[in-house]
Amino acid sequence: APAMSMDPHHVHNFWGVSPALDVRQVVRQCRLQGGGVRAVSCASHDPSEPSPNFSTLLVGTNDPRHIFTTTARSRRHGSSADAAPPTTSFFVHESSTVELARHVLLLCVLMTDDVPPADRVERFLEIFGNFTLRESTSQLVQRLAARLERVVGAIFAGETTDAPNSTPDRIATVFDFSLLKFKEKDALMDVFRSWGGDDVNSKHFDPDKKRDLRLRKLYGDRFDHRRNIIDWDYHMRLDAAGAGVVHMKHFASFRCSGIAFPVREATFPCANKTLLGFAEGTTKEWKNRDARDVGRVVDTFGFWGDITNGPYIGFGTDAENPGQAFAMKNRQHRHNAVEISEMNVASRLFETRAGVPWGEFSKKNGTKDGSSLEVDEAELETDLMNAACVAEEVGGDASDTSNAGDASTAISPDGKKEWRGGDGAVFHETWASLRVTLVGPGNFDTGFLGKPKRAEAFHAVVVGAWAVQRVTPTLAKVVKPGGVLITEGSKYLLAADGNATAAFAEKTLALANLAGFQAVPFDDTEPVDDEPVTESGMRHDGSRRPKRLRFPGVVKGVDDVHRFYVKQGE
Numbered sequence: 001a002p003a004m005s006m007d008p009h010h011v012h013n014f015w016g017v018s019p020a021l022d023v024r025q026v027v028r029q030c031r032l033q034g035g036g037v038r039a040v041s042c043a044s045h046d047p048s049e050p051s052p053n054f055s056t057l058l059v060g061t062n063d064p065r066h067i068f069t070t071t072a073r074s075r076r077h078g079s080s081a082d083a084a085p086p087t088t089s090f091f092v093h094e095s096s097t098v099e100l101a102r103h104v105l106l107l108c109v110l111m112t113d114d115v116p117p118a119d120r121v122e123r124f125l126e127i128f129g130n131f132t133l134r135e136s137t138s139q140l141v142q143r144l145a146a147r148l149e150r151v152v153g154a155i156f157a158g159e160t161t162d163a164p165n166s167t168p169d170r171i172a173t174v175f176d177f178s179l180l181k182f183k184e185k186d187a188l189m190d191v192f193r194s195w196g197g198d199d200v201n202s203k204h205f206d207p208d209k210k211r212d213l214r215l216r217k218l219y220g221d222r223f224d225h226r227r228n229i230i231d232w233d234y235h236m237r238l239d240a241a242g243a244g245v246v247h248m249k250h251f252a253s254f255r256c257s258g259i260a261f262p263v264r265e266a267t268f269p270c271a272n273k274t275l276l277g278f279a280e281g282t283t284k285e286w287k288n289r290d291a292r293d294v295g296r297v298v299d300t301f302g303f304w305g306d307i308t309n310g311p312y313i314g315f316g317t318d319a320e321n322p323g324q325a326f327a328m329k330n331r332q333h334r335h336n337a338v339e340i341s342e343m344n345v346a347s348r349l350f351e352t353r354a355g356v357p358w359g360e361f362s363k364k365n366g367t368k369d370g371s372s373l374e375v376d377e378a379e380l381e382t383d384l385m386n387a388a389c390v391a392e393e394v395g396g397d398a399s400d401t402s403n404a405g406d407a408s409t410a411i412s413p414d415g416k417k418e419w420r421g422g423d424g425a426v427f428h429e430t431w432a433s434l435r436v437t438l439v440g441p442g443n444f445d446t447g448f449l450g451k452p453k454r455a456e457a458f459h460a461v462v463v464g465a466w467a468v469q470r471v472t473p474t475l476a477k478v479v480k481p482g483g484v485l486i487t488e489g490s491k492y493l494l495a496a497d498g499n500a501t502a503a504f505a506e507k508t509l510a511l512a513n514l515a516g517f518q519a520v521p522f523d524d525t526e527p528v529d530d531e532p533v534t535e536s537g538m539r540h541d542g543s544r545r546p547k548r549l550r551f552p553g554v555v556k557g558v559d560d561v562h563r564f565y566v567k568q569g570e
Contacts, residue, residue: 007218011279011304012096013062013466015129015311018488018561019318020065020344022073023056024088027460027484029555030520030564055089056460057478060467061488062094063128064103065314068110071434072348075355085355085433091458093439093448095467097184098277100438101191104175105274108144110349111170111431113423115140117353118386121345122263129311131258131272131303132207138270145195145273152177152192156185176437179448184440195273207271210303211258218307230255233308237494241501245326246312247336254310261311261338279304313492315341318559321359325380339380346385355426358385445474454478462486465493468508476515476567485517485565492561505551508563517565519552526556 054077058066067090074085094100109124126137133141151171180188219226234251238244254260259268279302283295316337319325325343327334335343347358354361362381439448448454457478463470465488479485490496490504509519526548548554553563 007306007308009214009217009279009304010306010308012099012275012277013060013464014099014102014275014305015314016062016065016488017309017313017465017490017492019559020069020314021462021486021558021562022076023066023070023460023462023486024054024077025073026486026555026558026562026564028077029557030484030566033523033555034520034566053087053089054460055091055458056462057091057093057458058462059093059470059475060095060464061092061462062099062464062466063314064092064107066090066462067092067103067107067434067436068345068348071430072351073357074430074433075351076357084429087433087435089435089437091437091439093441093444095441096277097187097441098191098274100441101188102274103436103438104148104171105141105144105195107174107436108148108171109140110352111174112144113427116386117346117349117423118383121342121349121382121386122261124345125261125315125341126263127272127274129254129260130268131211131275132268133270133272134263134266134268135270138273141195141273142197145192147171149189149192149196153189156189170431174431174434174436176435178437180438180440181442184442188438191277194276205271205273205276205302207258207303211307214303214307215256226256227252233494237497238492241491243313243317243337243492245317245333245335245337245340246310247333247338250312250336250338251310255307258307261341275303275305276301277304308494309492312337312341313561315344317492319344320347320357335380339382343380343382343385346382350385350388352430353423353427354388355430358388361388444470445472449474449478456480456483458483460484460486462488464488465490465504468504468511471508471511471515471517473515476517479567481567483567485512485515485567487512487563487565489561489563505553505563509553509565512563512565517567520555520564520566522550522552522554523556526550 056066056070070088070090071085074088075083078084078086092100092103094103106124106128109120109127112120115123123137123140126133127141147169148171151169152175155172155177177185177188215226216223219229222229230252231248233255234246234248238246238251250260250262253262278299280297281300282293282297284293285295286293288294317340319340325335325340350358350361358381362384455477457480459480460483461475461479463475463486468487471485471487476485487508489508490501493501496504512519548560551560551563553565554560555562555564558564
């Protein structure tokens with residue numbers, strides 16, 4: 001099979017292979033579905049009391065999709081709709097410093113309200129998944145890198161860069177770098193500097209040449225026939241696994257040129273520096289007695305990320321309104337993963353601005369000028385989300401443009417909505433409720449998990465597919481009794497077929513059981529999927545319908561990529 005061999009140069013993981021989760025909500029769902037399995041409640045039993053601090057450890061999740069989704073929906077779990085969102089804490093561990101730095105940068109793009117929401121959505125996805133960027137987006141990365149270098153450098157030096165009586169930079173209030181060792185802090189600052197415009201390695205990096213070398217190494221003798229391989233991977237792996245919403249055109253574009261999220265007719269001449277980093281390798285200087293290449297161990301700068309799976313799974317394969325997002329017509333999806341990704345990011349960003357879900361907001365037909373929000377039920381409402389005025393939600397007056405902090409949009413004299421340069425009080429409160437602590441890549445087991453202060457500290461732990469070997473009794477010690485372990489599966493990894501995915505899930509279950517977790521039992525109220533289809537999900541009429549997995553650890557209402565386990569109480 002063309003995709004069954006792993007890419008040896010895929011060292012860094014910059015995006016996950018599972019949909020984004022609202023961790024608070026799925027923990028509550030585990031509690032409801034668990035029955036006899038004891039789970040932890042993520043909200044107070046007394047609705048009059050505010051929700052407690054909810055703490056989550058992310059191990060190798062590769063991107064901030066879970067952080068963004070959980071933070072955007074945090075008000076849903078508060079004591080009341082008008083109350084401040086409950087506090088949410090995330091501890092993030094990745095295998096390399098550049099992956100940690102990407103978490104910080106991507107969240108900065110979302111929480112920096114100096115560009116309109118529509119532009120922010122485009123920039124976020126472009127930086128998130130494209131190998132090359134537009135010039136304007138590359139300049140945005142350089143500005144954010146300079147800001148991160150200034151603010152984080154001041155934090156490390158014990159200084160402040162804020163003027164007296166001014167509001168602290170949001171980077172300093174959201175992120176906690178105190179757990180990083182001095183060596184890791186230096187490495188983090190080096191990454192921020194490399195994203196600037198003066199870094200020697202990045203300045204002389206030729207993205208087209210380097211990607212071409214990666215592709216030639218991956219395909220080998222089949223390089224001239226790579227489009228046929230891409231077609232096979234798409235239909236026999238990605239589409240068969242249930243990700244047919246990813247359009248073949250976009251998938252081929254990512255595999256050939258690295259452009260996963262096109263922006264209209266724009267060109268992408270600049271390298272995405274956030275995807276570049278150092279990987280350890282061995283030079284081939286001589287051969288030993290076994291005729292094997294031997295040499296020095298060196299760090300090589302380049303692009304060592306994913307060039308096969310693609311960044312579509314995190315935001316493009318799941319939605320709160322699946323009937324609308326995954327509507328079919330003539331056996332074809334009306335919307336593709338790029339459009340759904342834009343909608344999902346826009347809806348979460350809207351909820352951080354308005355404090356309420358888009359569906360609830362739109363039902364009120366609450367545009368400031370009284371215009372209707374009626375659209376085709378099968379059409380996505382991304383543009384409406386980005387343009388919606390949230391003045392009533394934050395207590396601002398949209399007719400008063402003198403105070404840009406009260407609302408994100410205003411009404412011009414001709415009746416059109418205009419963004420005013422700020423996202424309002426609700427937006428600031430939402431991000432003020434978040435705390436993200438970076439855990440360095442070195443000495444994770446003894447330097448972090450083994451600390452007495454971490455014992456039973458987390459309500460939930462989320463482990464990525466590339467880090468399931470971390471599911472050990474040592475990891476279980478940091479989870480509260482009744483806490484939830486969430487592991488990412490290999491369903492959408494192109495190198496894994498159905499048998500490999502099932503074996504991966506069985507191995508993960510064995511590791512979880514050994515660590516002291518029990519899988520959440522499958523919900524028997526889910527309809528039985530007994531339609532006779534093959535492993536690829538192919539019907540006799542040529543259409544595809546992948547079967548939903550019915551295994552322990554699959555939670556109703558949540559994707560079947562993740563598996564959920566509960567730590568047994570003492």
